[in-house]
Amino acid sequence: xAGVTQSPTHLIKTRGQQVTLRCSPKSGHDTxxxxxxxxxxxxxxxxxxxxxEERQRGxxxxxxxxxxxxxxxxxxxxxxxxxxDSALYLCASSLLAVGxxxxxxxxxxxxxx
Amino acid sequence: GQNIDQPTEMTATEGAIVQINCTYQTSGxxxxxxxxxxxxxxxxxxxxxxxxxxxxxxxxxxxxSRSKGYSYLLLKELQMxxxxxxxxxxxxxxxxxNFGKGTSLLVTP
Numbered sequence: 536x537a538g539v540t541q542s543p544t545h546l547i548k549t550r551g552q553q554v555t556l557r558c559s560p561k562s563g564h565d566t567x568x569x570x571x572x573x574x575x576x577x578x579x580x581x582x583x584x585x586x587x588e589e590r591q592r593g594x595x596x597x598x599x600x601x602x603x604x605x606x607x608x609x610x611x612x613x614x615x616x617x618x619x620d621s622a623l624y625l626c627a628s629s630l631l632a633v634g635x636x637x638x639x640x641x642x643x644x645x646x647x648x
Numbered sequence: 649g650q651n652i653d654q655p656t657e658m659t660a661t662e663g664a665i666v667q668i669n670c671t672y673q674t675s676g677x678x679x680x681x682x683x684x685x686x687x688x689x690x691x692x693x694x695x696x697x698x699x700x701x702x703x704x705x706x707x708x709x710x711x712x713s714r715s716k717g718y719s720y721l722l723l724k725e726l727q728m729x730x731x732x733x734x735x736x737x738x739x740x741x742x743x744x745x746n747f748g749k750g751t752s753l754l755v756t757p
Contacts, residue, residue: 539690568743577652577735577747578691591743625690627745635679635698637745639690 539628539640547646548616556611556643560628564638566590567609569601570625572642578625584609585631616647652748654736659754665724668751670736674717681745682710682721683735691735694721723753731755 540559548554560567566585570578580593584603598614607628613620623642630636653671660666672680679698683691695703697712697719709722723730733752737745 566743568745570745570747575749577737577749578745580744580746583743593744635681635696637681637693639683639692641688641690644688 539626539638541624541626541640541643543643544641545644545646547648550616550618550647552616553612553614554616554645556613556624556626556645558609558611558626558628558640560607560609560626561638564628564630564636565607566629566631567603567607568627568629568637569609569611570627571595572623572625574622581611613645618647621645621647652736652738652746654734654748654751656749657752657754659756660723660726662726662728662755662757664726665722666726666753668721668723668734668736668753670719670721670748672717672719672736672738672746674714676740677714677717677738678741679739680710680712680719681737681739682708682719683737685733685735685750687733694734726755728755728757 542557568583569581572578582592583590587603600612603609625642626640627637682694685691695710702711707724712719733750735750736748
């Protein structure tokens with residue numbers, strides 16, 4: 536049973552560029568959340584998607600946007616990249632009906648230079 | 649705010665017991681999670697507490713006191729592979745998990 540799959544695993548971008556990160560949820564899960572984890576910090580909630588709509592958003596600027604597809608997979612887009620966007624981006628999937636079963640992917644390490 | 653506080657670093661000896669504490673703001677509490685994260689890897693689920701008391705799962709136990717806004721993760725019979733970051737996360741009203749900064753545990757021989 537495949538867990539949460541994220542791609543790519545590593546990425547280097549230049550300031551001002553745009554990036555798209557991808558996430559395939561665990562089989563049977565219908566909800567996807569995105570988190571940003573800076574080095575030495577805990578993950579910070581970006582947003583959560585369910586039924587292709589954003590259900591809740593954390594304290595992140597509009598440069599961060601997302602999408603969920605009918606097959607429950609999701610994308611995180613970041614525009615106008617800043618050096619401070621360098622972080623590990625984690626995707627977590629869950630089943631709406633079960634309030635606590637969050638499964639995390641291994642993340643995408645984004646470096647902005 | 650919803651400050652989730654946990655110690656930054658801890659060191660313990662192989663075979664010993666270690667307790668990692670976590671405190672949080674009690675308003676709106678809706679569940680507490682502990683995750684283990686090895687460097688460069690995904691956080692892996694350890695425990696979930698929503699009611700007061702102790703939840704035991706093998707070598708790992710987690711305790712919750714909702715009135716005190718306090719939880720701890722207890723690791724017994726420490727092994728070298730237990731060296732990792734331990735993340736305390738609280739769900740308040742809403743869907744987000746609010747994480748502490750993590751406790752880096754070093755297990756020494």
